[in-house]
Amino acid sequence: MRAVHFGAGNIGRGFIGLLLHQSGFHTMFVDVNKTVIDALNERKSYKVTLSDENSEQLPVENVKGINSGEHPDAAIQAIADADIVTTAVGPTILPIIADLIAKGLQQRYQQNKKPLDLIACENMIGGSSLLKEKVFEKLSEAEQRSFEALFGFPNAAVDRIVPNQVNEDVLAVSVEPYYEWVVDESQLKAGKLNIEGLTYVSDLAPYIERKLFTVNTGHAVVAYLGAYLGYKTIKEAIDSPQVEALLQGALEESGAVLVEQYGFGPEEHKSYIQKIIHRFKNPYVSDEVNRVGRAPLRKLGPNDRLIRPASLYLQLLEKEPEHLSKTIAAALQYQDQGDEEAVKLQSLVQEKGYKETLFEVSGLKEGDKLVESVLKQFPEIEKLK
Ligand SMILES: NC(=O)c1ccc[n+]([C@@H]2O[C@H](COP(=O)([O-])OP(=O)(O)OC[C@H]3O[C@@H](n4cnc5c(N)ncnc54)[C@H](O)[C@@H]3O)[C@@H](O)[C@H]2O)c1
């Protein structure tokens, strides 16, 4: 079986590539990072280390790479021949790879007309749907009609903490042992594949929202309030009792929304939260505040990990989401000169102030209760310093 995976980064190599190998696939990574692609083609294998007391090393074999900047035609042919296509490039890159994927599907349609599923493994609601929308924009109406029946874009939720790598070996990757990969079976066109560790479900919404609004909301609390208080790593930040209390409070707020919306048992959800906090504290994982806080414009978006649970909390619980609002206030002050979105955020703040910036990035409007709630927390978080 042949897999094509876009994005040979942390999740690509450390999670999706590993599971595909363990399920017998030959994986072709498509990336624009020449160093990584050259190394994949030279060695055709790499190692994943599980970050716990045993540091078990798992081999990943039968892998190759295509540098899509240099050899787009090879990537197009690989899509035409694939049994599955996956991505882990980041939500903002999906529109960029859509052109190549559209050409790959056109070639496939000409050459073999075999059904195919394409799964975006990104931290967002509706990642594969966005990819489909961007791919379909490149097609004629007639192609859209034919491709609709053959090519599925099932949404997915992926969970595994893979920090930025500091290994000398450019391919080696250390990952937390825990993982979860859930795919919406209702959107499949080629049918279920036997991939170890992948769970198909008929309704993805509870899974993706529980993951995004617990793991990623919690991570954002630690990163943005941690950065605000001067911490550099997730471990340093979460070791601070102040940050841990804010994390717990924010996850109770997003948890109340999840319990209300999806009917998770309150006790079951409490233990899910504790499991996530335990994962954040894994002493064998060294993660940086800058990685977890990366791309703050995306993370302050209307459907992302902060604004959506905070807005729903106000709407459904009719109370102020004090801890989420504190995190949004800290996120608006987040600085990282090496992060394009953080630089843009701070130049918006300079130009327009916090309130207008919040309107622009989050879609909130004058009169929305969340805006007042966030503004109220600026002086409150200052007291934490
Ligand atoms: N790291 C984690 O803990 C984690 C966990 C779950 C989900 N995710 C999600 O997985 C996705 C990838 O995250 P990551 O941490 O692996 O990031 P990463 O930066 O390590 O990997 C992204 C890869 O995409 C490649 N890329 C960029 N532009 C490209 C293009 N035009 N064509 C092909 N490849 C391109 C990059 O070179 C890089 O190798 C994100 O959506 C992230 O939210 C990450």
Ligand SMILES: O=P(O)(O)OC[C@@H](O)[C@@H](O)[C@H](O)[C@H](O)CO
């Ligand atoms: O990948 P992002 O930028 O959406 O979010 C940063 C982290 O919260 C994220 O990568 C987590 O480590 C991951 O989602 C755990 O499954």
